[in-house]
Amino acid sequence: MAYQQRKIPFAGTIDSNPETKPFFEACAAGKLVLPHCGACGKAHWYPRGVCPHCMSQNLSWKDASGQGTVYSFSVMKRAPVPYAIAYVTLAEGPTMLTNIVDCDLDSIRIGQKVALRFVPTEDGPPLPMFTPA
Amino acid sequence: MSLKGAAYIAGAYEHPTRKAPDKSVAMLHAECAIGALADAGLSKSDVDGYFCAGDAPGMGPLSMVDYLNLKVRHMDATDIGGSSYLLHVAHAAEAIAAGRCNVALITLSGRPRSEGMATGTTPRAGNTAQPDVQFEYPYGPTVVNVYAMCAQRHMYEFGTTSEQLAWIKVAASHHAQWNEHAMLRDVVTVEDVVNSPVVASPLHRLDCCVISDGGGALVVVKPEIAASLKRPKVKIIGMGEAPKGQMGGNVDLTYSGARFSGAAAFEMAGVKPADVKYASIYDSFTITVLMQLEDLGFCEKGKGGKFVADGNLISGVGKLPFNTDGGGLCNNHPANRGGITKVIEAVRQLRGEAHPKVQVANCDLALAHGTGGLLGTRHGSATLIMERE
Numbered sequence A: 001m002a003y004q005q006r007k008i009p010f011a012g013t014i015d016s017n018p019e020t021k022p023f024f025e026a027c028a029a030g031k032l033v034l035p036h037c038g039a040c041g042k043a044h045w046y047p048r049g050v051c052p053h054c055m056s057q058n059l060s061w062k063d064a065s066g067q068g069t070v071y072s073f074s075v076m077k078r079a080p081v082p083y084a085i086a087y088v089t090l091a092e093g094p095t096m097l098t099n100i101v102d103c104d105l106d107s108i109r110i111g112q113k114v115a116l117r118f119v120p121t122e123d124g125p126p127l128p129m130f131t132p133a
Numbered sequence B: 001m002s003l004k005g006a007a008y009i010a011g012a013y014e015h016p017t018r019k020a021p022d023k024s025v026a027m028l029h030a031e032c033a034i035g036a037l038a039d040a041g042l043s044k045s046d047v048d049g050y051f052c053a054g055d056a057p058g059m060g061p062l063s064m065v066d067y068l069n070l071k072v073r074h075m076d077a078t079d080i081g082g083s084s085y086l087l088h089v090a091h092a093a094e095a096i097a098a099g100r101c102n103v104a105l106i107t108l109s110g111r112p113r114s115e116g117m118a119t120g121t122t123p124r125a126g127n128t129a130q131p132d133v134q135f136e137y138p139y140g141p142t143v144v145n146v147y148a149m150c151a152q153r154h155m156y157e158f159g160t161t162s163e164q165l166a167w168i169k170v171a172a173s174h175h176a177q178w179n180e181h182a183m184l185r186d187v188v189t190v191e192d193v194v195n196s197p198v199v200a201s202p203l204h205r206l207d208c209c210v211i212s213d214g215g216g217a218l219v220v221v222k223p224e225i226a227a228s229l230k231r232p233k234v235k236i237i238g239m240g241e242a243p244k245g246q247m248g249g250n251v252d253l254t255y256s257g258a259r260f261s262g263a264a265a266f267e268m269a270g271v272k273p274a275d276v277k278y279a280s281i282y283d284s285f286t287i288t289v290l291m292q293l294e295d296l297g298f299c300e301k302g303k304g305g306k307f308v309a310d311g312n313l314i315s316g317v318g319k320l321p322f323n324t325d326g327g328g329l330c331n332n333h334p335a336n337r338g339g340i341t342k343v344i345e346a347v348r349q350l351r352g353e354a355h356p357k358v359q360v361a362n363c364d365l366a367l368a369h370g371t372g373g374l375l376g377t378r379h380g381s382a383t384l385i386m387e388r389e
């Protein structure tokens, strides 16, 4: 079946939470950035103003490779336009909630390699999603 | 100081309604309170502690305490979703042991069915001050697809099948046929479940719980009061609670917080999973039951599919009778929160007051466990172990 893109809502505004505003500004510029911790060296997800691994606030944004692997997924069949929610494990380590887009939804598999694809939202910046690599 | 035996469950009441368009949520809370106090043989003036969660209208416990005009000296409105009420029983036992109250009333009520709530299939934005919302809501997390991702991963890691998950619904339906109040009383087969429409892959319509109006209440008392009452004595001997989330991005969907809350409860009680005669296991979806059974130690991690198959959860048939009221899968899931009904059916079993067709013989040790919130994003787990004295 041909892929149909559902409308993506954005929640709040780009600066609803000041410490994650740079993330959404990067999205608007078509870049996926991840917060990296200068104290413990780890990246984390979802982005926040304090490292969830060590509580350091010594964080900086670094470009992500955009490569990932499907950790799990579910195709929401009972929706006006079916869509695939997924957890994708990024090459940088963290696993993020996202959508798998632009493919036959019934062909998605755990372990599948996927690549970054920004998808426009209705009332905010485009957001990072993934499509089979 | 161990809290083992610090308190007893003296009153338990499940509202018989499953659809209540003619009653307010506060009224349903009140009717449940009346029922549980009458069951215990206590009255309004005996209540000096009150517990409720997010289903209660108003700010925390304040509106319901005022509506019921209770004179309490201890209150707690900890909200961990549908598992709140198991945690409340534990917190009531703690408060009683600390001398903060003698008679604790716990109530739950709601009417999502009358309000036409599409509980499991509609994404809800929530407040963007909640730090995960902006990073999750746009991707369309509903209730069912978040649990479905746990099922998908379980199948991938352990070879669990839809047919094995279906056995959980089949067992619940065998029990529900005897419950005159149950929403779904027809016995279903594995084929019925796997042939029902997929809601969110790999979960089918019949892998999901019901949406019902109603509620329940519990009365937890100190030992001296339990001894003075006429009802069979249900002693709380083990309790545990645990949150589980995404661990900063180290997501692991293969286990739940039951791993921690269950271990704490079993340690306090000094019993093993094999000693448990009856288990109330939170059943928002079939996968919820399967993962909790593994995490509580009823079977090895990854072997849950085999454990639940072939009627092993059916009373009188299998080794571990579960949810003999029909559970959330078939009987009742009031306010989209199934925790209190889990405790209520365990109390019925320990008192010997379950339906004769599902009553477990010599049921002297029971467990009740809940998962509140969303299993695949962030949830709260709470476990209780109770003994008939």
Ligand SMILES: [Zn+2]
Binding pocket: A037, A038, A039, A040, A041, A042, A051, A052, A053, A054, A055, A056
């Ligand atoms: Zn760190």
